[in-house]
Amino acid sequence: MGWNSWDCYGAAVLEEHVRANARYMAEHLKDFGWEYVVVDIQWYQPSAVNHQYEPFAELEMDEWGRLMPAVNRFPSAAGGAGFASLAEYVHSLGLKFGIHIMRGVPRMAAHRRLPIGSSGYFCHEAADPNSVCEWNPDMYGACCDTEAAKAYYESVFALYASWGVDYIKCDDIARLYPQCEKEIELISDACRSCGRDMVLSLSPGPAPLDRVEHLKRFANMWRITDDFWDDWKLLRAMFERAQKWCIHAAPGHWPDADMLPVGAVRQCDDPNEWTRFTQAEQRTMITLWNMMRSPLMIGAEMTKNDAFTLSLLTNADVLAIGRESFCGHPVVTTQEESIWLAPRQDGTGVYAALFNLTDEARTVSLDAGRLEICCKEAAELWTGQKMALGKTLSATLGAHDAAVFLLRRDD
Amino acid sequence: MGWNSWDCYGAAVLEEHVRANARYMAEHLKDFGWEYVVVDIQWYQPSAVNHQYEPFAELEMDEWGRLMPAVNRFPSAAGGAGFASLAEYVHSLGLKFGIHIMRGVPRMAAHRRLPIGSSGYFCHEAADPNSVCEWNPDMYGACCDTEAAKAYYESVFALYASWGVDYIKCDDIARLYPQCEKEIELISDACRSCGRDMVLSLSPGPAPLDRVEHLKRFANMWRITDDFWDDWKLLRAMFERAQKWCIHAAPGHWPDADMLPVGAVRQCDDPNEWTRFTQAEQRTMITLWNMMRSPLMIGAEMTKNDAFTLSLLTNADVLAIGRESFCGHPVVTTQEESIWLAPRQDGTGVYAALFNLTDEARTVSLDAGRLEICCKEAAELWTGQKMALGKTLSATLGAHDAAVFLLRRDD
């Protein structure tokens, strides 16, 4: 659970944004479990201004071909300090600090034939000239069977460890099986041996379902979709993906449904931009992410949160689902509705979520026998309402809305 | 849970076999939950002798084009009595009676233009001359958009209800989506409106995963594979299928991994035939079927059961898994091993099954944290052994063997 700069600042986040959001999280959200603050892509590009990438842009780089924060955007990085100062600030708030990286070696570092630290290897030996990202022009993928590539990844993870990084979102990799398989292993090895615990998150999706065991072994989380935005079609489509991946969520490895585009998003384009999701859709999103136990990453410029957005992010009962349930899965999936069940780990009950996928109000019902639990009362967690449980569990829901119940076992 | 004549008698079972197996079940297995006795395919063909089908064979049929038991094989069917007498006998033992049917209308009934009871329709109006089974030559599929087809299916289900049938295994249909969709609905409607409760089971597999909601709505169980036999490759492959289907097992609708080829099988070929599965493989099969909550149908000529076979079918603790767990699913699936978890419905604990998929002995282990439950002791259900639970749950297993543990929550 945390915050990531992409949805609100694209490739152009500034240090002041990061600090402000970290402060907000510490004050308002930390107690509800939120803890990671993550700087997304292009922090090494001085000229970045929005969500676009710029071919052949000049990138900030040290003499060993390692990308460094652009000082014009991250003043505390001056003098080669990197993200050490920013990470220290985030830690001082009781939070954790993460960054985005692209797999591979900067193209410019390869063409300049820069050395890789004192390893004796060179960046152009670590780079595969045919391995280029389809959507970002900065890097060459690694020549994974070379010692040079191993040395390069170790050199960058050593740098991140020295800065105090707690979380790495590695991009251009998760959906590229089978080519990326070796590179994931190389990155995972460098991450686990760098001397600091870091969460390793792989993007972008969709990662392939049939490689789930590889993902579980070498990563802590991985994206199951392409970029998710505030569009009902994308949220609607997540139900199908969630169904496929749900049985693979477990301690240490989590299918990731991507960021939550709530509140003030796309601030780099227009400071008046706000999520296009209705309140109902936001409830549906938060409910589904919890039932499938997806990681939760806030996309808003949080300092602009309104009361509703804050209430979404601080409903302790709903947020508990992801931490305290297991085995969550859908039991009904039609064009019109979806119903999920998830037992509590402590055996005291079952969560049941009812989703209305249509564009009109609808009553969604589940035969109580289908819960496979003895229970007389149901508590709805968004409203707090309690109700006696009869032959069916049901809720009348507005368009795209959700209800989620805790059904406590009778003693 | 029940017995079916296919694995031991193919298309050629006799009334005396059915009665003998029903008696055996009542005496030895009924107390462990086994209850259905099912007569499989070609009971209407006087000349059937083994698992083969005979093109253009003469079939026993009434004047309205409904297939009738071959009197030379089922003497109690003489005089047009059908299966009424046999069903009555099975019921008298406290068991339930089922039969196999092929979808559609007998070809000969269509070519003879027989009437459908007093409906005013004719068999050739109900038959689609282009809808033929790939592996059995007896029937034409129904012209599903005709009233004649509706009338034909109602006429046969009325007959089955009059006989006292409790279970219909309908064949040549489950894997034929999308063509079979309407015919499944027609059969389901005729089944549900015939005045007698019958379980509707669809064969053969593999049914398509993406039509699971249709299957859940119109059938009680459906096959997820082609015919399953006593071959390790098929059992090995079931793990992948089980993973895909496990979240869809629930009261009223069950993915079906097919019959259990244990004990004396293929009796129509050779009375000395015995299952080719090792004891280990049989434990693996029974464990997996229970963890995924598949229906259980015995394939043996049960009167020849040896002690081991009987012990498999009467291990109450293992058989309880299918009834008392829910949300069963795999948590590890590699080439070498599979590990499944399933919470108990009553919240008192979790079942964990460990499978060795290799051809050699192997220790299979799961990090105890992965159980997501507080527990100090594990009981293995095949051996009855109890052990303290440390940081891992593990078992040393022979080739293709399984262990399954009940982990009771600490109070």
Next chain:
Amino acid sequence: MGWNSWDCYGAAVLEEHVRANARYMAEHLKDFGWEYVVVDIQWYQPSAVNHQYEPFAELEMDEWGRLMPAVNRFPSAAGGAGFASLAEYVHSLGLKFGIHIMRGVPRMAAHRRLPIGSSGYFCHEAADPNSVCEWNPDMYGACCDTEAAKAYYESVFALYASWGVDYIKCDDIARLYPQCEKEIELISDACRSCGRDMVLSLSPGPAPLDRVEHLKRFANMWRITDDFWDDWKLLRAMFERAQKWCIHAAPGHWPDADMLPVGAVRQCDDPNEWTRFTQAEQRTMITLWNMMRSPLMIGAEMTKNDAFTLSLLTNADVLAIGRESFCGHPVVTTQEESIWLAPRQDGTGVYAALFNLTDEARTVSLDAGRLEICCKEAAELWTGQKMALGKTLSATLGAHDAAVFLLRRDD
């Protein structure tokens, strides 16, 4: 070159139609090379009335399971005479006689277990209960590896030879590779050994291009499309097919672009029906069929031919192309135009056809160097106009129209 009853009479042609068209051909077309008169499908079905097929219809059949002409439609077939009398009449006009057959054995003959002449085999042994036509309900395909199937096909070809049949259009076979491969061989063997020369024509298309050598070896002609009708889209699409197949046209084996729906067609539906092709489109069709050397089969009720239709079918210069050229092939194929070249076999010149595929008038041109022949004059064969040949060969053509030139080599 000939006439076939399908386009005008569907499944319902009568003997009087056949005789009238044969007479017309003898009087008006024979001198231009037209010679075959072919009775199309369902001549054995008394109840046929139009282009539709009737499931489970009663079919006229002899005691050995061989279909016979329906006497109500073909009076001269009375008393078991079959088509002998009609064939004799056609022969008396100096023409040749052909019939349509479906591959396989009548379903009713198989279900009745009729004997195959005195062979000792039975129809049900020759029939494959799983081999059914997708669009016609009358037959089962043959069990091609049985002696019974060989005997059945020999028995029917012996009958056709006794009637004096010169041409067999065998249906439900040409596009069914690889299943049909053996059945084509069986039919071809029966045809070649029956004691009478018959052209063997295979339908329906599209036959698969990659099996062309099999087709060349076992058949005289085969369809390259599904049924062709008077629709510009279908004619437009024929250019692509013609390009793929053109190099395979040669003495003894001809890719067949199907019948020519000219003049009075669909007479079984409405005696006022007339081809929907424009005159330009008909010129394009006849030109293309000749450049690719396709067989030519007239679809009209010829006795209703108007002057234009008759002129199409009696342009000796155009009809000569198919007989006197070789190596015809396209040299330009764009969305807007097609240009074909074909040298004359006698070395005296080259044919060049220019097609306007657009919906508007257009000048179509070819660089004269592309002709690879020394020539000063070009003669257009539809109009008879001669023109000097400059640096380009060109023609201004109306929508969907064609011109075709004979370029005679300079001496």
Next chain:
Amino acid sequence: MGWNSWDCYGAAVLEEHVRANARYMAEHLKDFGWEYVVVDIQWYQPSAVNHQYEPFAELEMDEWGRLMPAVNRFPSAAGGAGFASLAEYVHSLGLKFGIHIMRGVPRMAAHRRLPIGSSGYFCHEAADPNSVCEWNPDMYGACCDTEAAKAYYESVFALYASWGVDYIKCDDIARLYPQCEKEIELISDACRSCGRDMVLSLSPGPAPLDRVEHLKRFANMWRITDDFWDDWKLLRAMFERAQKWCIHAAPGHWPDADMLPVGAVRQCDDPNEWTRFTQAEQRTMITLWNMMRSPLMIGAEMTKNDAFTLSLLTNADVLAIGRESFCGHPVVTTQEESIWLAPRQDGTGVYAALFNLTDEARTVSLDAGRLEICCKEAAELWTGQKMALGKTLSATLGAHDAAVFLLRRDD
């Protein structure tokens, strides 16, 4: 018809090799129609030594990002002279001069942001960072919709015109439809507007058959296979490709079956290397290339030609086929044999080639009626033997051997 350095020198040909082969061609082959001398890939790489490519190698380049001949390999290029002096020498022998290019912009030129002459555009604006060759690391493909890309291609073709280049083999492009479509057009436009006539040849194959009209419009020749080498499997496979492409060979645009690996090949690896084709296979190759009218490019170090190799390249009757026939195409294509026909453009006769594709001696025959020509005598062109033509044209051929006949029309 010409010579290309790839088969014998890979990426490492030297100026002295080119001059020696040009001299040899002028003396021994020019009179038989051979005229182009082509320098293949990597002439701009000082460090090239064999057929391999070197990632991130230093390339010779001018200040405007245009690759220049490596002076260590092409001494006459010193002082920025480029290939002008070498081209002049080739022209002085009465021959023509060609070079290989890769599509696109050198990566290093893009990363250095070099200007494109005085156009005001820069190399990095012309380069697409995502368009990289799969097998060669030197270039980025062009951003085809930019004026910068147009300017870059115009700048390089202006240079080639100033050198006196007659033939451009453009690589990494012909099989990349649809992506390459625009880039082919850009290159073709630059080539046709550069002020000097140049043949434009596209590599590597297989170019897609369904884009043949685009190829015909924008290129003079294009490869129909991946690199062809002296391996019977590749030669065997060429028959199928030749069949598909044969109707598209015509003045101005030629499907290209690739170089002829005859005589002394792979000289950069070992000066003792010799073609692995048998003499029979070489006859088959030269015959097929001529019947399909493929361009002919010699792969040998010609100065080492033995008598057989020279005889192959100087058989005037066989080499005439490609120039004097048209409409060449296969008439039989089985696993065992292939037979091709091609009429002479002057109408005096037909060429017929018979190929034995098996590993054993075999008599290959064609029914004389299939020739569609009146002829009494056949002359075999490899042996010069004449024979009377009976009912069949036939030849007894050793394994993988060919015969080709000229059948002159009777007067």
